[in-house]
Amino acid sequence: MKNNNKFLSCAGLAILWFFSVCSNASNQVQSIRIWPSPDNTRVVFDLQAAPQYKSFSLENPDRLVIDLSNIGGGNALPQLDGDSQLIKAIRSSGDDNSMRIVLDLASKVTPTVFALTPTAPYGHRLVIDLPDSQRKEARPPVSIRAARDIIIAIDAGHGGEDPGSIGPSGTYEKNLTLPIANILAELINKEPGMRAVMVRTGDYFIHVNRRTEVARGQQADLLVSIHADAFTSPQPKGASVWVLSLRRATTEVGRMLEQTERHSELLGGVAEIIRDSANERYLAQTVLDLSMNHSMVTAYQAANQVLAELGKMTSLHQAKPQAASLGVLKSPDIPSILVEVGFISNPKEEKQLRSASHQTRLAQSLHRALKRHFELAPPADSLFAQQRSREHKVQAGESLSLLAQRYDVSVDALRNHNRLANDSIRIGQVLRIP
Ligand SMILES: [Zn+2]
Known part of the structure; x- marks a missing residue:
């Protein structure tokens, strides 16, 4: 023009x-x-x-x-x-x-x-x-639109002049969180349909506000912040997972609404239209509230998956997600969880947390939990959602070989994809089509 x-x-x-x-x-x-x-x-x-x-x-x-x-x-x-x-x-x-x-x-x-x-x-x-x-x-129809990756922002807690908590034998929290984050990122990046973004890639300081900005800039579906807990006495042990508290979220939404120039980054293009009039502020409030509700539900569900996985390999300090007003959990628009992988102040756990094999097992648990979470609740435009639509509910008279033929896949592929021990399937069983 x-x-x-x-x-x-x-x-x-x-x-x-x-x-x-x-x-x-x-x-x-x-x-x-x-x-x-x-x-x-x-x-x-x-x-x-x-x-x-x-x-x-x-x-x-x-x-x-x-x-x-x-x-x-x-x-x-x-x-x-x-x-x-x-x-x-x-x-x-x-x-x-x-x-x-x-x-x-x-x-x-x-x-x-x-x-x-x-x-x-x-x-x-x-x-x-x-x-x-x-x-x-x-616009192309939904079915042929390229499906996007689910973005996980991984935040290795602390860094640089901020060591985090220090264990009884001198272990710095910042030096535990980074390797766990690195292994987790590697596992996520191997997963088709998922992509990891590292908030911190080395030993340097990043302000807590900047951490959520990085996640927002990458349009992360979830921000996972990795930390190790500490207490004044050596006894407390185990992992816990924290999510944004409703009170903090409500306060942050109010604060963000005051800063009209931030609507845009929070809401994408919608904000340009919304912020044109003070009278339309209620609309911004509504959109932000919806976004906040989504974030909090997502974070809570992901936190539960993480606890379920961590509980299999380490003791849990708290069996349920804990609500907190922590800095990194202050984004009402980005689902965020904070994982305390154990107590660095507990000598036994400090030793465990230092070991590479334990760090790997922690990262594997986190990876399984996040994958499971997004398999259950994939963002609508993601590859996970597309794959999920390739599911088949077994009807009377159907066999594995019949379904393999119908979906043009091998029986072996169908069996392996669904981790079936043999070829018997039952009515109502949901099979994923590779
Ligand atoms: Zn920490």
């Missing part, structure tokens, strides 16, 4: 400038922003004052016309910021007191035109929403 102002001569510009200086038109278009999204294109005209406007649509070719009165600037439209396939061009004409803006559209749409009052950082605005019906149709 381009700005069609070529017909304006230098002399014309000079005259227009003269008239706009002399006219008493109080308004002026200051900038034009175009925000395309998958199903909507929003065009925002930033204005000096509240707009007086009328709008109508024309066909053959499809156009949207906006007539603004009591406005100076005439033909001179500011530079466009943004682009959209739906808008072929934006043109303008006018005199010292009125302006006609024409949007040349690529297809017939039903636009919504409305004015918005100032909300920092924006002033008066005229907004045009163009529903993008064409693009919706162009």
Whole structure:
């Protein structure tokens, strides 16, 4: 799309400038922003004052016309910021007191035109929403869309000048958390449909806020922070898993809503639309609440899986997920869990935690738990979700060989994929199709 102002001569510009200086038109278009999204294109005209406007649509070719009165600037439209396939061009004409803006559209749409009052950082605005019906149709059907990886952000607790807790024989917590995190990342990266992102890759300090930012930047489905516990006496032992407390989550949501500029990173594209008006704040609140509920449910379920796996190989300090107000667990938008793999202050566990084989077994448990969690509750657009849809519930009269034939896989593959000891299957049994 381009700005069609070529017909304006230098002399014309000079005259227009003269008239706009002399006219008493109080308004002026200051900038034009175009925000395309998958199903909507929003065009925002930033204005000096509240707009007086009328709008109508024309066909053959499809156009949207906006007539603004009591406005100076005439033909001179500011530079466009943004682009959209739906808008072929934006043109303008006018005199010292009125302006006609024409949007040349690529297809017939039903636009919504409305004015918005100032909300920092924006002033008066005229907004045009163009529903993008064409693009919706162009989207591939869900079944053939490439399925994405589930992203696990792994945070090795502490680092650099922050050693974390120190064991009775001088072990630093930061030196235990990193190898466990590394092994876990390796296991996750071997898993088709899963990808690990390391928050800390070496022995350096990262602020706790930065840790959640890394996870958010990578659009992590889950943030797993790895720590070792400590107490003033040597007796306490065992692992525990912590999740964000509801009170902390509610406080954080409130705090984030105060920082309007953060809506965008929290909510993705939705925020650009939401933050345009103070009146729409309740909408941001709703979206954030939904996101928070999802995060907390996800974290709690994942925490339970982690405890179930850890309980098989080490003692548990707490059998249920614990709610905490810890720094790394403060993102209401990213499901986060904090795993205390044991007590570094307990001499026996300190020794255990130092051993490479124990670290590997801890990482394997975490890996199994996370995989199990996402198999049960895969994000809708993930490979895990796609694989899950390839499931078959055994009906009367079906045999393994019949199903292998129907799904075009070998009996062996079907048997191995479902970890079947033999070829007998029962009615109602759910088989995963490789
Ligand atoms: Zn720690």
